[in-house]
Amino acid sequence: MNLAGLRLAILAPIAWPSPPPGYGPWEQIAFNIAEGMRARGLDVTLFATGNSQFDGRIASVVPVGINEDPALNGDVYGALHVGELFRRAHEFDLIHNNFDWKPLTYALATDAPPLVTTIHGFSSPQILAAYYACAWRSFFCSISDADRDPGLAYLATTYNGIDPAQFTFRPTAGDYLVFLGRFHPEKGAHLAIEIARRAGLRLKIAAIPQDDGYFREEVEPHIDGDRVQFLGAVERDARDELLGNALALVHMTTRPERFGLTMIEAMACGTPVLGANMGSVPEIVVDGATGFLCDGVEIAIARVPQLATLDRATCRAHVERNFSLERMIDRYIDAYALALAQKLPAPPTQEQARWRARDWWDRPMAYTDIPPKPKSLRFNGP
């Protein structure tokens, strides 16, 4: 689909500049989309903070990120930011909203051009009221099939992508497991520790603090600098090396996640994923090809010896084909085209729900249905 020349407004959040200097996932994705669309020839205006860095056109009402200046009121500048976009809405053919639900209430009041909203996350069940009330005024994209609200119709699932060139492919598997993330029970560092211990492998942990009580009780006692090594937070180069030299990334989350960039980064390095079979994991990891989907700790431990049989080049290729920035832009281009045709798609069929397998193998395959998700938010081992 060629949308060259399309006048596209991309609304980024303003907690941080786009791209953000550090944390700021939504700003980063909005920026990535803006860059990607500009490269495809669209006429892009990025609504973001004034200190954003974008080679295309930036529109700003706030000089810096809300989180960068305590004098700025997020409510006030958020509303002005959105108000300014809709004031200029007639200048665009399409608006891509990456700033949650509030812009939808402005769209209610205007005859703005088609609006595509990526729901990057549901911060609280209460905001569903806004999505439901404004559903007729926007098309929606989810960042995984798992993160869809059953009450909303979606245009597409538009997985986030990475630039594979930013990650070094290492063809030889290492001899340790790695855990990357935050110290929170739902991220499952304690399960990674148990798996490594019982599988007789070393575990390297790179994570940022979140739940300190959990860290003290469930993680810290196991850190010995040898079998369980804690590296703190790791920056880009160290992260690339840490991921690439591992035998596998352990991603045994205890509640369903919307997406999982870490898994994609690991696979880009050639490292397979030992992942909990819930949330978006089955959409990201191809079971038996780029990792294993595990219904519990016992299964994960049983899979460890099989990790060496996985082809690391397959992991890399999976990311290049399905989770690259280019592939993300492809998906958004398709979504934009659907929105411009004012055509909401039919609900996905059972067959469509299996696109992942077909897309990857390029041929029909025997595909085991994804087992039901655990009812409890905590992970129940077998």
Add this chain to the structure above:
Amino acid sequence: MNLAGLRLAILAPIAWPSPPPGYGPWEQIAFNIAEGMRARGLDVTLFATGNSQFDGRIASVVPVGINEDPALNGDVYGALHVGELFRRAHEFDLIHNNFDWKPLTYALATDAPPLVTTIHGFSSPQILAAYYACAWRSFFCSISDADRDPGLAYLATTYNGIDPAQFTFRPTAGDYLVFLGRFHPEKGAHLAIEIARRAGLRLKIAAIPQDDGYFREEVEPHIDGDRVQFLGAVERDARDELLGNALALVHMTTRPERFGLTMIEAMACGTPVLGANMGSVPEIVVDGATGFLCDGVEIAIARVPQLATLDRATCRAHVERNFSLERMIDRYIDAYALALAQKLPAPPTQEQARWRARDWWDRPMAYTDIPPKPKSLRFNGP
């Protein structure tokens, strides 16, 4: 000015129904305006909660007040409430916003009809950024001259009004002073106690708690059930009697207030006001006629013997003429007419700033300039 038939949308807040069953000053005023305009023949639609009680047309997106149901998210429903108004904006000739600054950011994005915003209060200096950014999209009314922000142009001062019929005029002055309000240093209960004690008069206090430490230290030790009586919070009938039978209301605030409904209620009962000469007090009390403007406690004490010389009928007439609901509606009708003519008024002249005196006396009078306000927020006696 006759605006009969004008299609008017009034936007009320949705913390409470309009009118509110108890507390809810902005909802009460929005309701009063809606009722008053309907009585003048305007075609009124009141945007308020679904459980609001209005004889005219109500438009609602939220069934009850946000503060009445903890499951309702104020951010979400506030945005939907405003979005719905602007979605329907083309159905109206004029929109009167009583819901603070957020609606202005929606007005930015639409070609809505003229918008009049009453600034009922500035909840924080940070919201000024929103008022400044959207100033070209709304006309502003202040609820007193004292409450104007110097950076905004105002259409009019539209004082809140009461229904004088709800208050009993009592021609004979009582022998006690009264304090009505909240226990907070800025309301000055401690100054009322000092004035009553040193003037040799009894003081009756009817107030609700706010600053408990202040109450315990500055007020409670003086309550003896005789010279200083504390009556708790008083309901309508008791309030009418308490105010009407007093010699004067003591309103020695220690920081400028936006308005002061209590003063108007006291005067409606015939009771003059001993008020601090700051904030809106000089706009509400006519010095030497309906009370005294006092630059400190010493002056207030010196004025006590002169209270008996004031004509209680004058107090009542002042309210009927200047602070009745009907007069409030007159002022809003004038403001609406100005807005419809798309004519922002010139800044007030020195002469115009004295309207209060002329309006009341119906003739030029010698009028002492209002002394500068104390620099400190706390009141400094002489």
